[in-house]
Amino acid sequence: MSTIENFNNYLQEKLDERKSNGLIRTLTYKGDKIDFSSNDYFGFSKSVQYDISEETSFGGTGSRSITGNNPEAEEAEKTVADFHKQEAALIFNSGYMANVGLFSSIASKGDMFISDEYIHASIIDGMRLSHANRIKFKHNNLDDLEKKLQQIEGRKLVAIESIYSMDGDEAPLIAIAALCKKFDALLIVDEAHATGMYGNKGDGLVCKYNLEKDVFAVVYTFGKAIGLHGAAVTGSRVLRNYLINNARSFIFTTALPPTTYLQIKRAYQLLPTADRKELEELIIYFRTEIKKLDGISFLESYSPIQGIIIADNFKAKGLAEYLFTKGFFIRAILSPTVPVGKERLRVCLHSFNTKQQIDMLLLEIKTFLG
Numbered sequence: 001m002s003t004i005e006n007f008n009n010y011l012q013e014k015l016d017e018r019k020s021n022g023l024i025r026t027l028t029y030k031g032d033k034i035d036f037s038s039n040d041y042f043g044f045s046k047s048v049q050y051d052i053s054e055e056t057s058f059g060g061t062g063s064r065s066i067t068g069n070n071p072e073a074e075e076a077e078k079t080v081a082d083f084h085k086q087e088a089a090l091i092f093n094s095g096y097m098a099n100v101g102l103f104s105s106i107a108s109k110g111d112m113f114i115s116d117e118y119i120h121a122s123i124i125d126g127m128r129l130s131h132a133n134r135i136k137f138k139h140n141n142l143d144d145l146e147k148k149l150q151q152i153e154g155r156k157l158v159a160i161e162s163i164y165s166m167d168g169d170e171a172p173l174i175a176i177a178a179l180c181k182k183f184d185a186l187l188i189v190d191e192a193h194a195t196g197m198y199g200n201k202g203d204g205l206v207c208k209y210n211l212e213k214d215v216f217a218v219v220y221t222f223g224k225a226i227g228l229h230g231a232a233v234t235g236s237r238v239l240r241n242y243l244i245n246n247a248r249s250f251i252f253t254t255a256l257p258p259t260t261y262l263q264i265k266r267a268y269q270l271l272p273t274a275d276r277k278e279l280e281e282l283i284i285y286f287r288t289e290i291k292k293l294d295g296i297s298f299l300e301s302y303s304p305i306q307g308i309i310i311a312d313n314f315k316a317k318g319l320a321e322y323l324f325t326k327g328f329f330i331r332a333i334l335s336p337t338v339p340v341g342k343e344r345l346r347v348c349l350h351s352f353n354t355k356q357q358i359d360m361l362l363l364e365i366k367t368f369l370g
């Protein structure tokens, strides 16, 4: 057997192991199924018309530091910074790259990251790549965060999401910002799932609670309610310049094409008109209806992300597959992505879903769970 064949066999064994644990990931098409899964909360990915002239380039052509910079990129960054009431913004190619670039570059040996235990993988990866130490605090637990802040000497950086991607619940942002102030810690907030959804015109929870001056950096992603891809790190001009010089996921990659920067700017112009009210009503409807079903456990979330706890990887996967055959696109979230016993169906609601679709979905879930 050749070395390559040997190694492929080894990889296949690893895959088989995942499969036998119910953890195998496969790629599927959503097709014409009813979307209860994407993060395209307002359908912007399909509905927003962008005004792109024929002269606009469809390629990034180089990194931002070489040939990839252009007026479109800088205008999009100014739009994003102004919209979120921050001094400056720097656009990365995705939220993953923004978090990896930010967290890996801003801290070094001797510094300490303190992150919520449910923090997104992109932030974990960014922290790992830095030379700083890191500890977790219990999810949304102010007492635990305070205890950790008290114990640590030296520079402290606290990382949270404003709306958690798997549980859909909200961080106690005002109280966390106050604790950070009390203990001289720097607060970094990932607003991936709040961008476009919360605050005045969709500017997010940091703006809603007037915390712009209390946070060191905020990450806004464009792959969710904005309906595109890419993300911005916002904060001071110094932070922007620092990231241009140090964030490797910004420096060593081809820039987004000018067409994308134009699209981002256009989507931000349209955000104030997004159907937030319709979506809020659907969230209330979903929660009212699911409460009527006996024996179904679901998470305390008032965001578009609603988790139905199944507490078993195979059963959660089975339910998602069953729903697919009934015309719904919806994904199971398995352990270890979520804690053991918290395996779930992650329902994402959109302004374009209907009450009738929710009724049909809940009926099928009830049928499957018995």
Ligand SMILES: Cc1ncc(COP(=O)(O)O)c(C=O)c1O
Binding pocket: 094, 095, 096, 097, 099, 120, 122, 161, 165, 190, 192, 193, 221, 222, 223, 229, 230, 231
């Ligand atoms: C909280 C959070 N941060 C960052 C990201 C990464 O964003 P992107 O999909 O743009 O890479 C995600 C997406 O899953 C997320 O949920």
